[in-house]
Amino acid sequence: MDTKNENKSFRNTPEYAEYQREGFWASNDGKVMPFNTEPGALEDRAKEKLSEGGWLYASSNAGQSTTHLANRQAFFRHKIIPRMLVDTNKRDTKHEIWGHKTSAPIGFAPIGINKIYHPLGELPVAQVAKELNLPYCLSTAGSTAIEDVGKANGAGTRFFQLYMPHDDELTVSLLKRAVASGFTACILTVDTWQLGWRHDDVNASNYAFYHGQGADLGLTDPVFQKRLKADGIDPKTMPNEAGAKWIDNVWHGRAHTWEKLPWLMKTWKELNGGKPFAIKGIQAVQDARRAVEMGVDGIVVSNHAGRQVDGAQGSLDALEKIVDAVGDKTYMMFDSSIRGASDVVKALCLGAQFVFVGRLWVWGLSIMGEHGVRHVMKSLLADLDIMFNVAGIQNVEQLIGNREWLESHPAGQTMIAERSRL
Numbered sequence: 001m002d003t004k005n006e007n008k009s010f011r012n013t014p015e016y017a018e019y020q021r022e023g024f025w026a027s028n029d030g031k032v033m034p035f036n037t038e039p040g041a042l043e044d045r046a047k048e049k050l051s052e053g054g055w056l057y058a059s060s061n062a063g064q065s066t067t068h069l070a071n072r073q074a075f076f077r078h079k080i081i082p083r084m085l086v087d088t089n090k091r092d093t094k095h096e097i098w099g100h101k102t103s104a105p106i107g108f109a110p111i112g113i114n115k116i117y118h119p120l121g122e123l124p125v126a127q128v129a130k131e132l133n134l135p136y137c138l139s140t141a142g143s144t145a146i147e148d149v150g151k152a153n154g155a156g157t158r159f160f161q162l163y164m165p166h167d168d169e170l171t172v173s174l175l176k177r178a179v180a181s182g183f184t185a186c187i188l189t190v191d192t193w194q195l196g197w198r199h200d201d202v203n204a205s206n207y208a209f210y211h212g213q214g215a216d217l218g219l220t221d222p223v224f225q226k227r228l229k230a231d232g233i234d235p236k237t238m239p240n241e242a243g244a245k246w247i248d249n250v251w252h253g254r255a256h257t258w259e260k261l262p263w264l265m266k267t268w269k270e271l272n273g274g275k276p277f278a279i280k281g282i283q284a285v286q287d288a289r290r291a292v293e294m295g296v297d298g299i300v301v302s303n304h305a306g307r308q309v310d311g312a313q314g315s316l317d318a319l320e321k322i323v324d325a326v327g328d329k330t331y332m333m334f335d336s337s338i339r340g341a342s343d344v345v346k347a348l349c350l351g352a353q354f355v356f357v358g359r360l361w362v363w364g365l366s367i368m369g370e371h372g373v374r375h376v377m378k379s380l381l382a383d384l385d386i387m388f389n390v391a392g393i394q395n396v397e398q399l400i401g402n403r404e405w406l407e408s409h410p411a412g413q414t415m416i417a418e419r420s421r422l
């Protein structure tokens with residue numbers, strides 16, 4: 001492709017498509033691309049690189065993986081209808097989320113304990129997110145202190161994903177730290193009062209927090225430090241007990257209910273002058289309506305990538321129904337099983353304004369740390385940019401909620417088994 005194409009100077013977003021050229025040209029200069037980003041190959045490579053525990057945790061799904069399967073198959077029932085001879089020379093993948101201008105309507109999904117995937121944990125991920133100008137979302141189950149992640153993300157856009165403890169003082173402490181570290185939205189996850197039943201992890205006793213790893217957000221928190229002291233737990237000599245106390249605060253097995261939400265929203269907004277509060281993990285139209293009535297600034301339609309409720313509908317199917325009900329009333333986001341640009345486009349056409357990507361960057365991180373995350377996410381941006389070019393899409397706004405781009409088949413077909421974890 002022509003790198004001197006003058007049209008690119010009109011664009012708001014870099015010509016990500018040029019990353020394709022880098023790959024095609026590489027061997028002339030004796031270079032190779034870092035690894036294959038085809039999702040199956042990517043996953044296979046990550047499996048080779050990871051410890052058994054890292055692999056099992058990252059790839060696990062609830063129960064029989066049928067929700068995960070439904071997530072993937074929901075994408076297959078929508079087909080993109082490309083348009084030709086459209087002027088895509090000035091095409092643009094840019095988007096604005098809550099006042100932040102980003103390279104694309106794509107963010108880094110909140111994923112915990114990155115240190116089981118790479119020794120540097122969340123830091124390289126936050127760094128690359130900034131570099132690519134994509135929002136980064138830190139998980140409460142992260143394995144790096146909030147403050148350090150804030151620094152690594154620097155001038156980037158970052159959100160804090162909250163698993164809300166049943167300890168209000170601790171919740172407030174976490175939120176204060178997030179605000180002080182430049183996190184500009186709170187995204188409350190409501191589908192994980194405890195982890196879903198994941199056969200492999202239970203069988204392998206694979207839960208990093210109970211084995212002295214991953215409690216960093218807690219161990220660096222002054223309120224949680226008080227709680228440890230009160231219980232006589234010294235994290236240096238009793239790391240397993242400290243980790244267990246932390247994660248049992250976070251995934252506590254006790255449900256929160258809608259009644260708690262006004263307090264949380266008010267607290268978050270008071271701490272930071274009214275910055276956005278969103279709710280993640282919604283799948284039912286009734287819940288989406290309730291969230292909107294409560295005044296949330298956004299909903300992430302997600303089923304936790306199939307890791308929580310087994311036997312559930314595909315998240316993309318849920319998106320469609322939720323958008324029909326409340327899509328014009330709040331900022332609509334989507335998460336669960338995005339594997340490429342076509343999936344991003346389909347979610348946007350069905351009414352998502354923004355999508356989160358998770359396992360793709362986890363595989364990249366697992367394979368090659370910072371370089372791996374960069375390669376995967378640059379490839380996704382290139383895939384999207386090229387998709388815009390070849391399908392006749394000029395900008396993101398043309399897609400959002402515009403189902404004319406899709407030929408959609410009815411939901412509810414029998415699922416065909418594929419590789420269960422892909």
Ligand code: GLV
Pocket residue numbers: 111112141192195304307
């Ligand atoms: C936590 O978010 C998990 O899915 O393990």
